[in-house]
Amino acid sequence: MTQMTDSLIVVPMLRDRFPDLLDNYGYLFRAGDRVMCIDAARAAPLHAAAQARGWMITDILLTHHHPDHVDGVADLVALTGAKVWGHSADAHRLPYLDHGISAxxxxxxxxxxxxxWDVSGHTIGHIAYIFDGIAFTGDSLMAAGCGRLFEGTAEQMHESLSQFADLPDDTLIASGHEYTQTNLAFALSLEPDHPALISRKTEVDALRSEGQPSVPSTLGTERRTNPFLRVHDSALKDATGTTGQSDALTFAAVRRAKDAF
Structure with a gap:
């Protein structure tokens, strides 16, 4: 468990019966007298992390309905009485929803x-929570990647990620999984000589060798090294055989290549 700031905590999700880690992360974010939990694969690690700091979780913010993001909600509500927030359009798939909200x-x-923000693509009804300086993105914009398209289209995901263009470089991107090494390996398969990618891989490998999470990242880092945010770049268009084509078509080509990687 890594404390990023006094108010933002990254919590790895432990399996119930095994000592290894899931690749999911939950986040605790404190504001005033409220403590938010963003997504909840498991209740126990989140509750323990809050208790260790003298916090009580008051609100659970869900990004989407997948089990590895909501399976711990029922137990966490039972432990804390926290209120659950999520997309009202996805209410039938979100457990214990108290506050239905809209894009x-x-x-x-x-x-x-x-x-x-509606950041559909990975699922339909996926949302992101954009606080001042921190974006909780779930499985939409991820460290060096984006979520697989289970329900949406590449065009939808490209449109979703285009929303991040107006946020400052120092915005923290708090995504939901430890996929960064695999995502960087894919990015390097397209651009093996890209200096920023090589440098980031070295940094992430060092973090992971010490058992530290590679998230949150910053939006500036993503703009330099995330192929899904670089579909306008001529080098990436060349690498995907989409020179002269639209950014949306390049995005789709990158997503297909990642799916086959």
């Missing part, structure tokens, strides 16, 4: 405001 809405929790 375009702004929410206030403990004095911290977040814009709610």
């Amino acid at each position: 375009g809405q702004t929410i206030d929790i403990g004095g911290a405001t977040a814009r709610v």
Whole structure:
């Protein structure tokens, strides 16, 4: 478990019966007298991390309905009485939903405001929570990658990720999985001589060798090294055989290549 700031904690998800880690992360984010948990694959690690700091989880913010993001919700609600937030359009797939919210809405929790973005692609109804300086992106924009397209299309995901263009470089991208090494390996298969990719791989390998998470990353880092944010780049278009084609078509080509990697 790694403390990133006084208010943001990254919590690895332990398996119930095995000593190894899932590749999921949950986050604890404190604002005023409220403690938010973003996604909940397991209740126990999140509850323990909060208790260790004298915190009580008051709110659970769900990005999407997949079991590895919601399986711990029932137990966490039972332990804490926390209220559950999520996309109202996905209410039939989100457990214990108290606050149904919509894309375009702004929410206030403990004095911290977040814009709610629809980032469909990985699933339909996937949302991201955009606080000042921190974006909780679930399985949409990820460290050096993006989520696999289970329900949406490449065009939808490209449109979803295009929303991040207006955020500053120092925005933390708090995504939901430890996929960074695999994502960088894929990116390097397209551009093996890219200096920023080589440098980031070295940094991430060092973190992981010490058991440290590679997330959150920064949006500036993603802009330099995430192929799904670089589909406008001529080198990446050349690497995917989409020179002269639209960025959306390049995005689709990168996603197909990643799926086959």
